[in-house]
Amino acid sequence: MSSSYVTLEQVAQHAGVSLATASRVINGSTRQVSERLREKVNASAEELGYLANASAQTLARNSSSLVGLLVHDIADPYFSSIARGVTRHTEEQGLVTVLGTTHRSTQKESTLLATLRAHRAKAIVLVGSRSTDEESNTRLIREIEAFQQQGGRVACVSQPGLPADTVNPDNHTGAAELARHLIALGHRRFAILAGPTNLSTARERLDGFHSALSAAGIELEHHNIVHGDFTRDGGFESTRRLMRLGTDATCLFAVNDVMATGAMAALRDSGIRVPQELSVAGFDDIPTLRDLTPALTTVRLPLEQMGERAAQMALETDHEGQDRTVNVQGEVLMRESTQRPAL
Amino acid sequence: MSSSYVTLEQVAQHAGVSLATASRVINGSTRQVSERLREKVNASAEELGYLANASAQTLARNSSSLVGLLVHDIADPYFSSIARGVTRHTEEQGLVTVLGTTHRSTQKESTLLATLRAHRAKAIVLVGSRSTDEESNTRLIREIEAFQQQGGRVACVSQPGLPADTVNPDNHTGAAELARHLIALGHRRFAILAGPTNLSTARERLDGFHSALSAAGIELEHHNIVHGDFTRDGGFESTRRLMRLGTDATCLFAVNDVMATGAMAALRDSGIRVPQELSVAGFDDIPTLRDLTPALTTVRLPLEQMGERAAQMALETDHEGQDRTVNVQGEVLMRESTQRPAL
């Protein structure tokens, strides 16, 4: 009663073969087993409702069917889109996805990485901006290497520079191209709703935008840059601050769509019409946010595919060479939230 | 080299004690261990970087630290909000969340449930509408019971009638109250963008709305009901269909926010102004969709807390009695997408 499990040994007995033979049938080993016995074992397994004990398998094989997925916040549509791509691939492969949310805490990240290591996870997909903090970065690298030592594989999304396969959106180019489109529209004075300075994604987008402005001979004034924390409310607050201080910009670039959403809300609250009085652009093309009014000009990233590709790279068994990097280009989508500036 | 792991035995040797003693120290058993040895063992574990092998523990204890979370689609903000609540609780408890996405396939649901069983998951949180299909329902119940037989615990969100603890939003009352508000605004002719008929959530919301209309002596005409599939695009298409066929309704109720979003997009495409020509209301108050224009009238559900509560119930060890049900009331939020009908 206490143990309502069917073990492989029971299956073997029921089929009248040895434990080893049963195992060989169940997970198709290299060794041949006669068709007769094979059928007998399969029939017994079916009849008894055999379900292999995953922890015993993991222990014996020293590798589990778990794939870790670490994101900052699963409720953030940026991450949930990527997560969907990851789960699509892992589930297709019959693997199990372990979801860990770090909420930008390197502490939690470490804990989760250790847990995944303890579970002998087969692979880990790391999503989200890498911090520029030296210390936590080297620690992260050490942990990744420890995991790889154990035979685990790692792939990252948006975290260039780690010793692992990487899916890397070209934030710099995307932002620069967006800037050029906006300049072409006639804008000359820009405000930027930047992200946390220590996150590479935020910095790359800022840099890319900035460099395109410079190339066009446009100055970006210091007081026209405010920082948000990549959340909707952060974007809202930072935009209010910008408005309170006053700005002569004709176009506001928020480095991600989620903050752009907050910005548009703040502008509406302040009675500023978008795009008539101020153009607004974002980055990511978050699917859930495509129905905002006015429709947001942005740079589309194929988030779901990025997650899928990362999972795929992390699980490719044949590849054993150098770490690979897949660069992903964004596509500028000019929509309703931007127009040529009023004279 | 092959095995770069530190085992408990190595820790024990390093500390000069037996394996059993080391284990007693590490996971604070009932048996006492002298302070001296205790410190020695802990120091050794620290020094060697001991990390317990989770699968060995699972095998020995016949219970893992895994908590399953089954949703239809992690990119759907309804589910990702709930998922956030679930992970908050599980991670707080030092447990590991396993994410499975079923995409409304009972086949995948079964597979995932079996996998979780094979891993000796400690608990499972099941999220999403229960199907009304008799056959898949009884199978689901059998699988849940099999899991419980093994000592696993189950909690559901929005799936009343299963042999498990349940967090149950009062869809009927919420929809009815919303209907009363809309009637009070002056609406008499309604169109409904209903959900898949076989999902309880969709049905309850439809029923609740309908019963409030009946109570007010308002007929709901058959041609004013269309069905979507709970997705944005489904809402879009169904609304187009509704418009093509023509409707005399002054208010459109979509049974969830995601479909309401698609409906608003379709109406805009058709040049129909919301709310001036047609009022629109949704259900859920999805956080990511709060910035739509016009702001959507809806029924707020505390999605994140619902997930958290479900996880909490699933993990409460002391509770061993009857299955509990927590009812959650929605709150009607009248916003910009509804107004009194034009005369």
Next chain:
DNA sequence: CTAACCTGGGAAAGAGTTTTCCCACAAGTC
């Protein structure tokens, strides 16, 4: 002073797989 009782610690038996090693037997070779 001895009997009963604690208490800390160690040996060993599982938990359910995988996998290696070896044996038995049949078939083919000279």
Next chain:
DNA sequence: GACTTGTGGGAAAACTCTTTCCCAGGTTAG
């Protein structure tokens, strides 16, 4: 007919941990 070769099957070790059982030594009570 003995010897090799090949093939299917079984015994047992290994994976790492938990936990029970038991023993030795010290403490207390009578």
